[in-house]
Amino acid sequence: MRALVWHGTQDVRCDSVPDPEIEHERDAIIKVTSCAICGSDLHLFDHFIPTMKSGDILGHETMGEVVEVGSAAKSKLKVGDRVVIPFTIICGACDQCKRGNFSVCERSNRNKHLAAKAFGHTTAGLFGYSHLTGGYAGGQAEYLRVPFADATHIKVPQGISDEKLLFLSDIFPTGWQAAVQCDIEPTDTVAVWGCGPVGQMAIRSAILLGAKQVVAIDRVPERLSMAEAAGATTINFETDSVIERLNAMTAGKGPEKCIDAVGLEAHAAGTVDAMYDRAKQAMMLETDRPHVLREMIYVCRPAGTLSVPGVYGGLIDKIPFGALMNKGLTIRTGQTHVNRWSDDLLRRIEEGQIDPSFVITHTEPLERGPEMYKTFRDKQDGCIKVVLKP
Template identity: 65%
Template sequence: MKALTWHGKGDMRCESVPDPRIEHPRDAIIKVTACAICGSDLHLFDGVIPSMERGDVIGHETMGEVVEVGPEAKGRLKPGDRVVVPFTISCGECFFCRKGYFSGCERSNPNHAMAAKLWGHSPAGLFGYSHLLGGYAGGQAEYLRVPYADVGPVKVPQGLSDEQVLFLSDIFPTGYMGAEFCDIRGGETIAIWGCGPVGQFAIRSAFLLGAERVIAIDTVPERLAMAKQGGAITIDFRDEDVYDRIQELTGGRGADACIDAVGTEPDTGSGFDAVIDRIKGATFMGTDRPHVLRQAIHCCRNFGTVSIVGVYGGFVDKIPMGSAINRGLTFRMAQTPVQHYLPKLLERIEKGEIDPSFVITHRASLEEGPELYKTFRDKKDGCIKVVMKP
């Protein structure tokens, strides 16, 4: 089959790889009908995620049609079912899965010891996202093996298109979780850093949950325009001081909650700390660039919440914990337990409360994928979200 594969920093290729096969009785094989390039895939493309190996099949936003089912998954799936596949691989039986914390699954990462050395404990395995998280082949391919298929994939109702439900695999639940972490009761002002796909869903999710105002921070015109279409007040951080503008909008109090939807690779061109972060990264003295996180902490009101859904990989420094502890901030963060959110977000789509396809700007084939990685990374041609149809 054809698949997108990683061959080093900046080197994605579309090439032939072996077809997946049933390896465990709980597996299923799906024929991929739609997949997407995620912002966190760019961290792979940029070479900042450890333990990638040349030839790894990438991608974790996937849906398709079931073509083969292992004997222990047949009670839930059958050939011909249309399914969307969560990017988190979860057993459904361990301590964390039973509590709904599917992204903390204790069983799905075969390389849990490797992850524990870096993070203390291992999270769940993920599709197409390094051997640190299991080394599973990803879904930017013609076919995908789905482990624990009796737990993960969710059947798609008739009448909904691939483009309406594909993003239930990751970015819609991630953006929604980021907003839910803000404990929105109604009437709040929520500030969101990053107007990429996850940020766009965080904007709309904040309004769905009852926020009165959303302030969206970015510098890419097309992203800011989409955020404004979603009802947000926008700040271009190259034209305005973010802290001063948020102070002005909130009467000096600060935002009720702040969402970091950027993570480890912010596109920040100003600020002394941002310059230091870049120098550390270039000289291998640091793993992440947490400029956005620092700014979110300073912009949050006393006893507010900082919600982190952007990807960080290792260790961050110069975090203003003095500000956070003295002002009573709450931090909420997670790799999204997609299986927890997917059913209720699917219901919102069915009711017409949101059509997630609004975020798509580019549609392509797998063969066009490597070039579109560059377009997406460089924010060219108005690219916000790429969907590929193998």
């Protein structure tokens, strides 16, 4: 089969690789009908996430048709079923899965010793996202082996396009969880840093959840326009002071809720802390650039909430923890518990409350994947979200 394969920093190729096979009785094989490039894939592309190996198949936003089912998964899946595959691999039976904390499944990471060394405990296995999360082949391919397939799937109906359903795999529930973690009230101003795909979903989720005002922060015109189309007020951080604008919008009190949809590769317009992070990163003294986190802590209203769906990979420096503590801020983070939200979000799609396909700007064949990684990373050609068709 053909698949997008990581060969090193900024080196992704469309290679011929062996077809996946059933390896365990709970496995299934799906024929991929649509997949996507995620913003967090760019962290792999630029090699900010450790434990990648040459030959790893990328991708964790995938859907398709079941073509083979292991003996222990046949009670839940059958050949011909149409499924979206969550990026988190879940056993469905461990203590964390029973509690709905699917992204920290205790059994699905087959390299749990690596995760435990890095994080203190294991987290869930993820598709196509380094050996720290299990070293599983990803779904930017013609076929995908799904471990624990009886639990790791979302059955979806016929008659709804792939484009409306595909993002149930990651960015829609990720944006939704980011907003839910804010405990939004009707009087709240919610500020969202980053108007990429996850930020766009967080903006719309905050609006659906009844926020009084949503403010979107970015510098890319196409992204800001997309946020405005949803009803958000926008701030271009290259031309305006984010802190001054947010304080002006909130009578000097700051937003009650702040969402970091940027993560470890935060950019800033010539600020001292951004230059500091760049220098520390170049000397391998810091892995992640936390400008957004610092700004959120500073501007958030006392007793407010910070929600962090943006991916962080390692160590950050100069975090104003004194401000965080003294202002009484709450931080809620985490990879997404996809299956916790999937039934509700599928219902909202079916009822027409939201059509997640709005975020797609490019649809290309799988073979153009390496080129589209660069287009997406460099924000060329108005690119916000890429869907690939194997």
